[in-house]
Amino acid sequence: MSRENRRNRPRPLEGLPKERTGIPGFDEITRGGLPAGRPTLVCGSAGAGKTLFAMEFLVRGATLFDKPGVFMSFEESNQELITNVASLGFDIDQLIADKKLVLDYIYIERSEIEETGEYDLEGLFLRLDHAISSIGATRIVLDTLEALFSALPNEAIIRAELRRLFRWLKERHVTAVITCERGQGTLTRYGLEEYVADCVILLDNRVQNQISTRRMRIVKYRGTSHGTNEYPFLIDDKGFSVVPITSLGLSHTAPTEHISSGIARLDTMLEDKGFYRGSSILVSGTAGTGKSTIGAHFVEAACKRGERALFFAFEESQSQIVRNMRSIGIDLDRFVKKGLLQFHNARPSTWGLEVHLALIHKAISEFSPSVVVIDPITNFLAIGDKFETKSMLTRLIDFLKSRQITAMFTSLTSAGGNIEDSEVEVSSLIDAWLLVKNIECNGERNRGLYILKARGIAHSNQVREFLLTERGIQLVDAYVGSEGVLMGSARSSQLAREKAADVDRKYAMERKQRELRRKQELYEAQLVALQGQYETERDALLKELEEERLRQRVVADQRLEIARLRRADNGAVQVEGNGARKSRKGTRR
Amino acid sequence: MKTTPSKKLRRPGNGQPAQTEESARWNLRLYVAGQTPRSLTAFKNLKEICEEYLKGQYHIEVVDLMENPTLARGDQILAIPTLVRKLPQPIRKIIGDLSNTERVLVGLDIQPRSN
Numbered sequence: 097m098s099r100e101n102r103r104n105r106p107r108p109l110e111g112l113p114k115e116r117t118g119i120p121g122f123d124e125i126t127r128g129g130l131p132a133g134r135p136t137l138v139c140g141s142a143g144a145g146k147t148l149f150a151m152e153f154l155v156r157g158a159t160l161f162d163k164p165g166v167f168m169s170f171e172e173s174n175q176e177l178i179t180n181v182a183s184l185g186f187d188i189d190q191l192i193a194d195k196k197l198v199l200d201y202i203y204i205e206r207s208e209i210e211e212t213g214e215y216d217l218e219g220l221f222l223r224l225d226h227a228i229s230s231i232g233a234t235r236i237v238l239d240t241l242e243a244l245f246s247a248l249p250n251e252a253i254i255r256a257e258l259r260r261l262f263r264w265l266k267e268r269h270v271t272a273v274i275t276c277e278r279g280q281g282t283l284t285r286y287g288l289e290e291y292v293a294d295c296v297i298l299l300d301n302r303v304q305n306q307i308s309t310r311r312m313r314i315v316k317y318r319g320t321s322h323g324t325n326e327y328p329f330l331i332d333d334k335g336f337s338v339v340p341i342t343s344l345g346l347s348h349t350a351p352t353e354h355i356s357s358g359i360a361r362l363d364t365m366l367e368d369k370g371f372y373r374g375s376s377i378l379v380s381g382t383a384g385t386g387k388s389t390i391g392a393h394f395v396e397a398a399c400k401r402g403e404r405a406l407f408f409a410f411e412e413s414q415s416q417i418v419r420n421m422r423s424i425g426i427d428l429d430r431f432v433k434k435g436l437l438q439f440h441n442a443r444p445s446t447w448g449l450e451v452h453l454a455l456i457h458k459a460i461s462e463f464s465p466s467v468v469v470i471d472p473i474t475n476f477l478a479i480g481d482k483f484e485t486k487s488m489l490t491r492l493i494d495f496l497k498s499r500q501i502t503a504m505f506t507s508l509t510s511a512g513g514n515i516e517d518s519e520v521e522v523s524s525l526i527d528a529w530l531l532v533k534n535i536e537c538n539g540e541r542n543r544g545l546y547i548l549k550a551r552g553i554a555h556s557n558q559v560r561e562f563l564l565t566e567r568g569i570q571l572v573d574a575y576v577g578s579e580g581v582l583m584g585s586a587r588s589s590q591l592a593r594e595k596a597a598d599v600d601r602k603y604a605m606e607r608k609q610r611e612l613r614r615k616q617e618l619y620e621a622q623l624v625a626l627q628g629q630y631e632t633e634r635d636a637l638l639k640e641l642e643e644e645r646l647r648q649r650v651v652a653d654q655r656l657e658i659a660r661l662r663r664a665d666n667g668a669v670q671v672e673g674n675g676a677r678k679s680r681k682g683t684r685r
Numbered sequence: 686m687k688t689t690p691s692k693k694l695r696r697p698g699n700g701q702p703a704q705t706e707e708s709a710r711w712n713l714r715l716y717v718a719g720q721t722p723r724s725l726t727a728f729k730n731l732k733e734i735c736e737e738y739l740k741g742q743y744h745i746e747v748v749d750l751m752e753n754p755t756l757a758r759g760d761q762i763l764a765i766p767t768l769v770r771k772l773p774q775p776i777r778k779i780i781g782d783l784s785n786t787e788r789v790l791v792g793l794d795i796q797p798r799s800n
Binding site: 200202203204208209210211212213214215216217218219220222223225226244247248 | 716718723727730750751754755757758761762763764765766767775776777778779780781782783784785788789791792
């Protein structure tokens with residue numbers, strides 16, 4: 097069933113062969129390039145980059161795809177063209193010598209020309225034909241055809257001849273780029289779009305708030321699907337490049353690997369692991385709360401792991417960041433020298449939003465970092481409104497995620513504003529959100545850090561106090577106790593008080609122990625004394641007893657003696673002891 | 686048929702003592718592309734004007750760009766036919782089949798521009 101459907105589905109790409117331009121990004125948004133063997137109209141106002149686009153189409157065709165080309169210029173002489181593009185690294189002279197490129201400059205001076213009667217533009221056709229066949233060209237540029245309208249008086253003839261020209265180009269199966277000036281309210285000043293109906297590309301250079309942004313749009317591309325958005329493009333020292341950044345959708349894969357934030361205690365707050373790789377982290381806070389420092393820690397940690405990091409700074413220069421971070425013990429310079437860390441510093445107002453996006457895109461594509469810091473994103477609000485900035489950041493985040501780059505954005509919250517209101521409203525796009533804030537009490541400001549959210553990580557809900565020391569950021573537990581949550585000197589004085597109380601208690605215990613020991617000794621001493629007394633008394637008593645016994649024996653002996661002397665009977669004498677007493681009693685009786 | 690007009694084109698003066706390229710005061714070059722009716726008309730018109738106004742002082746060279754396309758570059762030829770006045774200086778160009786005699790005379794500076 098599904099296979100059947102697939103077979104029946106129309107395949108538009110098969111019907112229309114395309115010719116790759118080799119211009120970075122352009123072939124992606126056109127899904128393959130320009131229509132092969134057909135003319136394409138490139139229109140735009142003065143300075144939009146039409147000539148450069150056309151020239152790059154030929155140069156890249158000749159150098160990358162071995163497709164020779166003819167550049168027919170109606171505005172600039174050959175030498176001017178060669179000089180203009182030499183700054184982009186295009187060696188036109190060499191290409192001409194290699195028979196890869198023909199430049200033909202058509203110069204028409206209206207004042208020299210008198211028109212008498214009927215004519216046609218066969219001369220142009222012949223020149224073009226000759227140029228094409230001289231090198232077997234398959235790519236043609238006509239820049240700018242509209243010069244004909246100002247050079248020749250009879251517009252009806254020109255129109256008829258242009259129609260013939262485009263037909264002729266199609267018959268010759270050359271892929272042509274025709275540049276045109278943009279007209280008032282129309283794509284081209286002379287309505288050339290009615291002749292070239294296959295593909296129309298609009299180049300635009302818009303100035304908003306004194307900042308210009310180059311944009312490209314495919315107005316029309318018959319017979320094929322194409323990107324319909326306006327795409328920012330750059331013209332830099334490497335030529336033309338289009339940035340095909342649109343929202344890439346939500347199809348990126350989510351890595352399960354964690355990477356460290358660079359701050360040990362912060363990692364502890366994040367399940368002891370840190371952030372997910374490929375996640376987007378927002379650090380927001382008021383001025384001077386250490387957002388950039390958190391970024392620097394993050395970058396340092398990445399570089400220490402041997403990964404590449406890109407730091408986009410929109411407020412400070414590279415040397416300023418390096419110097420400031422060195423003062424808290426983060427040496428970024430050595431990573432710059434190792435080639436692991438790159439800074440891109442620019443004022444936001446230097447370019448428009450889209451150009452910033454394009455430059456970030458380009459820098460990331462060239463350096464392929466695993467970690468990116470953008471400090472701060474709120475500065476973009478200076479050059480675009482909230483909606484534009486959010487749209488730009490959404491595309492940026494999508495792009496970073498698709499590359500599994502872990503990104504940290506800092507966001508400045510204006511004092512007085514709601515601290516949990518990320519100014520650019522990207523919080524919903526963000527995976528982890530750290531909030532740093534100044535907590536003012538008892539006449540001092542202290543930094544507090546907490547994790548507002550961290551998707552997929554069981555994170556701590558605690559506010560940590562955050563100290564900037566010469567060994568970087570230290571996170572300290574805020575004092576939480578009977579006195580509430582305390583920070584800064586209040587925290588330390590409370591801790592000191594508690595320590596003092598602890599010491600007091602310790603002393604009290606020691607005192608009691610000593611007392612106990614003393615009591616014991618006393619008791620033992622008394623015990624010894626009592627024992628001594630007892631023994632003395634016992635001895636005395638025993639001695640008395642002994643003496644008494646002796647005395648009694650003496651008495652008995654005496655009584656016996658007396659009895660013996662009195663010749664008393666035996667019965668009385670035999671009694672001894674009791675008998676003696678009995679006898680004594682008896683005697684008394 | 687194909688060569689006849691060509692010969693005719695190349696032999697200006699129609700029996701007059703032909704001026705050489707150097708000696709002629711009026712040195713004219715007519716660019717055509719093949720023997721099209723329009724080219725023939727242009728040559729015929731040019732011939733008539735020269736005979737009438739520049740008799741004995743002109744030289745006409747006809748360049749067929751079909752045969753020699755590289756020559757189109759030198760005089761920056763787009764329109765066909767184009768008449769180029771090489772001499773007297775400065776160079777003037779007249780495009781079209783030269784059917785408007787008055788405009789041709791103005792273009793060649795034979796006759797001052799009328800108000």
